[in-house]
Amino acid sequence: MRRVDISKHELVPxxxxxxxxxxxxxxxxxxxxxxxxxxxxxxxxxxxxxxxKVGDIIKITRKSKTAGESVYxxxxxxx
Amino acid sequence: MYLSEExxxxxxxxxxxxLPSSLYNDLERELRRxxxxxxxxxxxxxxxxxxxxxAKVEPGExxxxxxxxxxxxxxxxxxxxxxxxxGVAELNVTLGLxxxxxxxxxxxxxxxxxxTIYLEEEYAQDREKAEQVAREIETLYVRDVLEKSEIDLVNxxxxxxxxxYELRRKKLGVEDIVAKLKSIxxxxxxxxxxxxxxxxxxxxxxxxxxxxxxxxxLHLRGIKDITRVVLRKEEKEYVxxxxxxxxxxxLKIEGVDVTRTKTNDIMEIQRVLGIEAARNAxxxxxxxxxxxxxxxxxxxxxxxxxxxxxxxxxxxxIGRHGVSGEKASVLARAAxxxxxxxxxxxxxxxxxxxxxxxxxxxxxxRPVKLGTGMVELVMRRELxxxxxxx
Numbered sequence: 001m002r003r004v005d006i007s008k009h010e011l012v013p014x015x016x017x018x019x020x021x022x023x024x025x026x027x028x029x030x031x032x033x034x035x036x037x038x039x040x041x042x043x044x045x046x047x048x049x050x051x052x053k054v055g056d057i058i059k060i061t062r063k064s065k066t067a068g069e070s071v072y073x074x075x076x077x078x079x
Numbered sequence: 080m081y082l083s084e085e086x087x088x089x090x091x092x093x094x095x096x097x098l099p100s101s102l103y104n105d106l107e108r109e110l111r112r113x114x115x116x117x118x119x120x121x122x123x124x125x126x127x128x129x130x131x132x133x134a135k136v137e138p139g140e141x142x143x144x145x146x147x148x149x150x151x152x153x154x155x156x157x158x159x160x161x162x163x164x165x166g167v168a169e170l171n172v173t174l175g176l177x178x179x180x181x182x183x184x185x186x187x188x189x190x191x192x193x194x195t196i197y198l199e200e201e202y203a204q205d206r207e208k209a210e211q212v213a214r215e216i217e218t219l220y221v222r223d224v225l226e227k228s229e230i231d232l233v234n235x236x237x238x239x240x241x242x243x244y245e246l247r248r249k250k251l252g253v254e255d256i257v258a259k260l261k262s263i264x265x266x267x268x269x270x271x272x273x274x275x276x277x278x279x280x281x282x283x284x285x286x287x288x289x290x291x292x293x294x295x296x297l298h299l300r301g302i303k304d305i306t307r308v309v310l311r312k313e314e315k316e317y318v319x320x321x322x323x324x325x326x327x328x329x330l331k332i333e334g335v336d337v338t339r340t341k342t343n344d345i346m347e348i349q350r351v352l353g354i355e356a357a358r359n360a361x362x363x364x365x366x367x368x369x370x371x372x373x374x375x376x377x378x379x380x381x382x383x384x385x386x387x388x389x390x391x392x393x394x395x396x397i398g399r400h401g402v403s404g405e406k407a408s409v410l411a412r413a414a415x416x417x418x419x420x421x422x423x424x425x426x427x428x429x430x431x432x433x434x435x436x437x438x439x440x441x442x443x444x445r446p447v448k449l450g451t452g453m454v455e456l457v458m459r460r461e462l463x464x465x466x467x468x469x
Contacts, residue, residue, distance in 0.1 A: 002331055002333060004330045004331060004337055005337065006330075006337075006351065006352050006353070006356075008337055009337060009338055009339075009340075009352055009356065010338050010339055011341065011348065011363075012352050012353060012355060012356045012359075013355050013359070015355070038386075038390045038391070039390065039391045039392040040353075040355075041354070041392040041393065044353045044354055044392065045350075045351060045352060045353045046352070046353035046354075046355065047353070060355055062355070062359075064101075064382075065362075065378045065382075066099070066379060067099030067100065067102075068099055068101030068102075068103075068104065069099075069100045069101075070099070077392060
């Protein structure tokens, strides 16, 4: 049985962890707190793959059918 | 003076941040093909920006209601015919309204789980190799290759008559089955052509019956949950369709294309590929179901639905058990379904309602925070006072 890299799947968009500064800048720009962002579970397969920790903000670059590319953010939560 | 291509690209570069990438790419592509002066380019850019702003949804627009209506209306026109036989393959798949309901309700298992397995380049072109992958995927039990089995009471044993044709078709030998049967303890195996006899020491009739059943259910090969496999030649490649779904294990099979293989089980996609993949799957599945019936709904509505269903990291249903049932406001929940229960519960626990949503404000008779109701006016004192002075 081989190992599977799920991030290569066409349904899975690009996930990356924001650095502390980037996260701060983002929250300031949007004028919101972490808790107001959409969530992603810490046991989500992609979160585990990029080794993000609870509280990290993940930048998701989606391929959008209308806009070509769109950026979405999710914060890693426990449950 | 016409601008060169490079100059045009240079001048519109600042739009990259202002426009969505697809729009920007279109604009750049079109502009490269025309002769244009600096002045005209400025006009074009200004017009593109103006129209883009104009096309945007305004703040305060009730996008949820619009999405609900846009999906709801075509759904009423959907045929209730549930089953559809997809071409020669005869795999039946739930389609139409029942399928939409299933997706939006975030069911644990779809009523007809199904996978579409694409193969890697070298397997996809070669029928032999594609068949080999298909065989590896389909679950096979001993009962699938049995012509019959009988309990021989005289010699107190179980005789298995193997179906030669099935064996040949499934590329199995008698010895493969014997090898599998060895996993059953305390049984003596005797092979005689296509007949395998199993003997127990001092069996009762009940023991023999049990043995016969157990043997029939013995797993020979394949992936759990995949009950049927159909290999079909699409335009340029062989594709495997299955009844039953097990994405995790199928992806591990050599020759399966990890990038395109998919299932219609959205919960399974969430478990194996993550929440973002589940969001995409919801959009694709709803869109495919609608398109299959010849109905066109703008994807943006579906994207909103999918986003709402996946905001908190798990796929949750639209409706009482999901999105609507988790609203913060008691009045909003009570207005939706099971009114009395919500009000009673709220009274018991002393819930507080901020009256921030739409439904709450309709109930209490205040202006609703939608559209023009979004804004509040504040009078500028100095201005009023200066007027009075005049």
